[in-house]
Structures are given as C-alpha cells and as structure tokens.
Amino acid sequence: ALLETTVNTPDGPVAIAPARRSVNVLLEVTEKPEEKTIEHVPIRVAAVPEGLAVIRPEDQPREATVQLRGPRRLLDPLDARDLAIEADLEQEAPPTAGTRSSTIWFAQKNVRLVAGPGTSLPLPRGISLVKVEPRTMQLILDRRVEVELPVQPELEGQPAEDHEVTVVALPTTVKVRGPRTILAQMKSIATEPEIGRAHV
Numbered sequence: 001a002l003l004e005t006t007v008n009t010p011d012g013p014v015a016i017a018p019a020r021r022s023v024n025v026l027l028e029v030t031e032k033p034e035e036k037t038i039e040h041v042p043i044r045v046a047a048v049p050e051g052l053a054v055i056r057p058e059d060q061p062r063e064a065t066v067q068l069r070g071p072r073r074l075l076d077p078l079d080a081r082d083l084a085i086e087a088d089l090e091q092e093a094p095p096t097a098g099t100r101s102s103t104i105w106f107a108q109k110n111v112r113l114v115a116g117p118g119t120s121l122p123l124p125r126g127i128s129l130v131k132v133e134p135r136t137m138q139l140i141l142d143r144r145v146e147v148e149l150p151v152q153p154e155l156e157g158q159p160a161e162d163h164e165v166t167v168v169a170l171p172t173t174v175k176v177r178g179p180r181t182i183l184a185q186m187k188s189i190a191t192e193p194e195i196g197r198a199h200v
Contacts, residue, residue: 070127
C-alpha cells in the first residue's frame with residue numbers, strides 16, 4: 001500500500017516525505033465471536049483420590065447454566081448433552097479426623113466436553129467460558145474406610161396363613177466401603193425389601 005505524501009491541515013495540505021513509498025499490509029480475517037447460553041449442564045464429581053469419600057448435600061446444585069463465547073460453527077452444535085461441569089478433587093487429601101467442607105469454584109477448566117462414558121476433554125480451542133451459574137458447589141469431604149457389617153434382611157408382606165417365614169441372610173456379614181463418619185453410625189446394613197417366602 002502506498003503511503004501518504006500529503007496531510008490535510010486546517011491551513012491546507014502539507015507535503016510530507018515518508019522514508020519509503022509503500023509498506024506491506026497484511027489483513028487477518030477471523031470468525032466473529034458469538035455467545036451461547038446452555039442450560040441444564042450436569043455437575044459431577046471427578047478425579048476423587050483413593051481414600052477420599054465425598055458427601056454431596058441434597059441442597060447443592062446438580063445442574064448449571066453456562067455461557068460460552070466463540071465462533072458460531074463451534075457453538076451451534078453444542079447442547080447440555082455434550083457438556084459437563086466437573087468438580088475436580090484430585091488435589092484434596094482425606095481429612096485426618098472428622099469431616100471438612102470444601103468449596104469448589106467453577107472456572108473454564110471445570111467445563112468439559114463429554115467424549116464418552118467416564119471420559120471428558122477440555123473445551124475446544126476457540127471457545128471460552130463467559131460465566132457459569134451457580135459459580136460454586138459445597139461438598140463434605142471424609143475419609144473412605146472399609147468395615148464389616150451384619151446383614152439385616154428387610155421383609156415386606158405376609159406369607160400364606162398356614163406358613164411362616166424363616167429369615168436367613170447369606171452371607172451374614174458383608175464388607176462395606178464409604179465415608180468413615182457415616183459407617184461409624186451403622187450397626188448393620190439392610191437389604192432391599194423382600195417379599196416373605198414360605199419355608200415348609
């Protein structure tokens with residue numbers, strides 16, 4: 001492109017002398033970014049270290065709304081089934097005693113592209129997170145332990161009039177893994193309700 005040799009001023013055109021007559025001008029054409037809001041994106045807990053138990057209170061969100069920014073060709077195909085918000089606990093250590101609360105702040109790294117069952121990838125290059133609502137989730141962290149508990153069968157219904165039910169659970173005990181504070185309160189583990197069967 002040729003450079004100017006005159007400049008217009010209030011007093012009229014003034015001649016100038018650039019050191020060279022022309023310069024190369026490179027034009028970069030990029031896709032105009034757009035924004036898209038996607039609701040009902042599932043929130044899930046991921047990367048839980050061995051020995052850590054996670055308790056997710058009932059009042060904590062199960063879904064979120066995300067607003068993404070990027071080229072239309074990348075945003076248009078995306079919906080809630082393609083995305084997940086992962087609360088990554090990889091850096092958390094099990095508490096030495098009792099439980100502790102952990103606040104997860106959602107950022108771009110938490111918004112993942114679902115690539116298959118149990119598999120996720122970062123958002124494609126060119127897509128950025130504008131915002132996510134809710135922005136946080138509270139989890140309760142506990143130590144994961146294993147205990148052996150007696151089995152307590154739960155019965156439902158009554159046998160015929162001339163029959164009686166003998167309750168036998170095999171095995172009589174079973175190993176159970178879970179949060180230390182929860183298992184410490186359990187004296188036995190119940191079965192799903194069974195219809196009473198007659199033993200003659």
